[in-house]
Structures are given as structure tokens and as C-alpha cells.
Amino acid sequence: MTTGVPPRSRQCEHAIMLPGGKQPTMSTHFTVQPIEKFTVVEFKTASLMDPMILEEIGQELYRLVDEEDKRRLILDFEKVQYLSSQAIGIVLTLNKKLNALKGSKFVLCGVGPKLLELLKITRLDRILTVKPTQKEAVKVLV
Numbered sequence: 001m002t003t004g005v006p007p008r009s010r011q012c013e014h015a016i017m018l019p020g021g022k023q024p025t026m027s028t029h030f031t032v033q034p035i036e037k038f039t040v041v042e043f044k045t046a047s048l049m050d051p052m053i054l055e056e057i058g059q060e061l062y063r064l065v066d067e068e069d070k071r072r073l074i075l076d077f078e079k080v081q082y083l084s085s086q087a088i089g090i091v092l093t094l095n096k097k098l099n100a101l102k103g104s105k106f107v108l109c110g111v112g113p114k115l116l117e118l119l120k121i122t123r124l125d126r127i128l129t130v131k132p133t134q135k136e137a138v139k140v141l142v
Helices: 051-066 085-099 113-121 134-141
Strands: 030-035 038-043 072-076 105-109 129-131
Touching: 030 051, 038 051, 038 134, 051 085, 072 085, 072 134, 085 105, 105 134, 129 134
Parallel strands: 038 072, 072 105, 105 129
Antiparallel strands: 030 038
16 A cells, blocks of 8 residues: 655665774764864755654764763754754764764854854854864864
8 A cells, every 4th residue: 555655765875884893974964084083074965854864863963972982973954945843953962972972173163154144143153163164163073
């Protein structure tokens, strides 16, 4: 029986096993790349509004901190235009997780004018470190 709703398509990505049997984070929603001693997460989409997708993103980001022990994290929002309260909750949870770990740093970058205004209205710009570019974010983490 069909419901008329097509199944969600997912990009197929191949994971290479890391030393110690750990799998790297693979996501259809963002890329993860090391830059010096930092982990940079670049979102691929303009909208972080869909609750199902955000649930996946949250789990993948939390795994970076909890299982892969990434303590110096940069989230790049350059391509993001829309952000839901659920997405802000994920950012705040990551901030809390990282604040509890020694030697951790957490920086947002590439935040556009609309998102920056949202952070100011909610006063989250006082809690979170926000820099205009990845290059400036890396300077904070040095």
C-alpha cells in the first residue's frame, strides 16, 4: 500500500574505517574537515528548519563531540539562510557539551545578517563566539 509520499532520497556516501575501528562522520547535511587542530563543520543547505533533518544533524554533531572527542569545533553557517528554534537548541547543546570539556573551543562563523540579528535578539551573541569567516574563527581557537 502506498501513501502517495515518495521515500526520502539519501545520498550514498562511503566511509573509510579510521584507526581503532572508528568511523568518520558522514553526513548528507554538512561536511566535516580538519583545519589544523580544529574540526570545521560546513552546512550544505540554506534551510535548517525540517525537524526530521535537524534530528539527524543533532545526532551527527553530538557524535563528533561525544564519540570522536572533537573539542575544537567551528560551525560554518555561510550557506544557511533559515534557522529554526530546534537548530538553535542543537547549537546551545553543543556549546554546553563543549563547555564541560577541558581544552574545548566552539565558534560559529559565516553567520549572515538575518541569523546574526536572530542571535542578537535572543542575546545568544553574548553566550556564543561568532566570527565573520572561517579564517577568523580559526584565529580564536589558536
